[in-house]
Amino acid sequence: MDLDVFVTAHRAEWDRLEQLLGRGRRLTGAEADELVALYQRASTHLSLIQSSTPDAVLTGRLTQLVARARATVTGTRRAGWxxxxxxxxxxxxxxxxxxxxxxxxxxxxxxxxxxxxxxxxxxxxxxxxxxxxxxxxxxxxxxxxxxxxxxxxxxxxxxxxxxxxxxxxxxxxxxxxxxxxxxxxxxxxxxxxxxxxxxxxxxxxxxxxxxxxxxxxxxxxxxxxxxxxxxxxxxxxxxxxxxxxxxxxxxxxxxxxxxxxxxxxxxxxxxxxxxxxxxxxxxxxxxxxxxxxxxxxxxxxxxxxxxxxxxxxxxxxxxxxxxxxxxxxxxxxxx
Structure with missing residues (x-):
């Protein structure tokens, strides 16, 4: 996989996901659906990069992005009984x-x-x-x-x-x-x-x-x-x-x-x-x-x-x- 081509093809999706995560207000229904879809794509992208052409900087950015998106989508929870x-x-x-x-x-x-x-x-x-x-x-x-x-x-x-x-x-x-x-x-x-x-x-x-x-x-x-x-x-x-x-x-x-x-x-x-x-x-x-x-x-x-x-x-x-x-x-x- 050509990493430069891959990044060029998907950078806009990652930037949009980061933009949705950075908003201080509640998302609309359409924006929430978009965030879930972008989160799933970013997770797939992260897995592809890790298994084929690992890049420390890009992997670090996507790992942080996916973690933030997961916390937003699933909600934070605490371990309990x-x-x-x-x-x-x-x-x-x-x-x-x-x-x-x-x-x-x-x-x-x-x-x-x-x-x-x-x-x-x-x-x-x-x-x-x-x-x-x-x-x-x-x-x-x-x-x-x-x-x-x-x-x-x-x-x-x-x-x-x-x-x-x-x-x-x-x-x-x-x-x-x-x-x-x-x-x-x-x-x-x-x-x-x-x-x-x-x-x-x-x-x-x-x-x-x-x-x-x-x-x-x-x-x-x-x-x-x-x-x-x-x-x-x-x-x-x-x-x-x-x-x-x-x-x-x-x-x-x-x-x-x-x-x-x-x-x-x-x-x-x-x-x-x-x-x-x-x-x-x-x-x-x-x-x-x-x-x-x-x-x-x-x-x-x-x-x-x-x-x-x-x-x-x-x-x-x-x-x-x-x-x-x-x-x-x-x-x-x-x-």
């Missing part, structure tokens, strides 16, 4: 549901890795010796030792807040790091599974695997699921950089990036629940079966939330992105 309700009942569960082909394999492979590391540590005394001295290992694995004391070393409320903050930060890093082809996400996953595997292996070698699982499972099921969802979403974002599909790379990354940011908010809420369980249920005096049952119930509720609400919303066309009226106008792209 309706937006929050839509997010938690539709957008967030749909986004998790649609990314299940990424986070479910991530969960399965990561869990297998953690189990393998645990088996390797448990079966090899020399590996245990490389982790810590024998007396330090005993201090970690004995009754009331490091692994058990960890969950009761601080008041429940402050411990829950600390756990939630740390896990929410880890999930956010997984989501953001996906833009770097997903490589940092794989490293974060490995570190998490290595830490889990070492704990499994050391407690199993001490004959106290049941105690360790009783401490991990109540909160760990939901917590690890949230981490796997974040990691899977990050990997999906990284793959979008490599293969954006039928959309332009910019449009694909914008859509996946907005969904990932929304996912960070939703997962923070999920991790808040797991933090409460870790702070108040895991160190409680409840029987082990009761604590594990609470963890299983929380996990079941989350999966039902994703597959029932999320699946229904996804089949209705929800993709976890912002509402159509708030997205940048773009042209369809042929595969």
């Amino acid at each position: 309706r937006d929050a309700a839509r997010f938690f009942t539709s957008a967030f569960p749909a986004a998790v549901y649609l990314s299940r082909r990424w986070w479910i394999p991530t969960a399965v492979l990561s869990t297998l890795l953690g189990v393998l590391i645990g088996w390797w540590v448990a079966m090899n005394p020399e590996v245990q010796a490389s982790i810590a001295a024998p007396e330090e290992l005993r201090a970690m694995t004995e009754p009331g030792g490091g692994y058990e004391a960890y969950y009761s070393s601080h008041p429940a409320a402050s411990f829950a807040a600390q756990v939630w903050t740390n896990n929410a930060q880890a999930a956010a890093v997984c989501l953001v790091a996906g833009a770097f082809l997903g490589l940092p996400v794989l490293w974060i996953l490995f570190l998490n599974m290595a830490n889990l595997g070492v704990g499994l292996g050391l407690m199993a070698s001490a004959g106290r695997l049941d105690v360790f699982l009783g401490l991990i499972l109540p909160h760990g099921l939901l917590e690890l699921t949230a981490v796997f969802v974040a990691a899977g979403t990050g990997l999906r974002l990284g793959w979008t950089v490599i293969d954006p599909g039928p959309r332009t790379r910019r449009a694909a990354l914008a859509e996946q990036g907005r969904a990932a940011l929304g996912m960070a908010v939703g997962l923070a809420a999920v991790l808040f629940v797991s933090g409460l369980i870790e702070g108040f249920v895991t160190p409680s005096g409840l029987p082990t079966w009761a604590r594990i049952a609470i963890g299983v119930a929380a996990e079941a509720v989350f999966l039902a939330y994703v597959y029932v609400l999320g699946g229904r919303a996804a089949r209705a066309g929800e993709v976890g992105d912002v509402e159509a009226a708030d997205r940048t106008a773009s042209l369809p792209t042929a595969a």
Whole structure:
């Protein structure tokens, strides 16, 4: 596309749109119809320029013009309870549901890795010796030792807040790091599974695997699921950089990036629940079966939330992105 010819052909329309937007009085019916038509054309022009011959100055002018026109045509609105309700009942569960082909394999492979590391540590005394001295290992694995004391070393409320903050930060890093082809996400996953595997292996070698699982499972099921969802979403974002599909790379990354940011908010809420369980249920005096049952119930509720609400919303066309009226106008792209 010849940019100079394109600008010459459409400059008068852009100037007229700017003139209509700059008026201090109410528009007549005919002027309002003209403004809507010019806004739609300018949106199409902006999309064409961005996808074919991007020019920073012209793109900047049209972006500002289209944004002003959109605000005039659709009216400004503020986020409210309706937006929050839509997010938690539709957008967030749909986004998790649609990314299940990424986070479910991530969960399965990561869990297998953690189990393998645990088996390797448990079966090899020399590996245990490389982790810590024998007396330090005993201090970690004995009754009331490091692994058990960890969950009761601080008041429940402050411990829950600390756990939630740390896990929410880890999930956010997984989501953001996906833009770097997903490589940092794989490293974060490995570190998490290595830490889990070492704990499994050391407690199993001490004959106290049941105690360790009783401490991990109540909160760990939901917590690890949230981490796997974040990691899977990050990997999906990284793959979008490599293969954006039928959309332009910019449009694909914008859509996946907005969904990932929304996912960070939703997962923070999920991790808040797991933090409460870790702070108040895991160190409680409840029987082990009761604590594990609470963890299983929380996990079941989350999966039902994703597959029932999320699946229904996804089949209705929800993709976890912002509402159509708030997205940048773009042209369809042929595969």
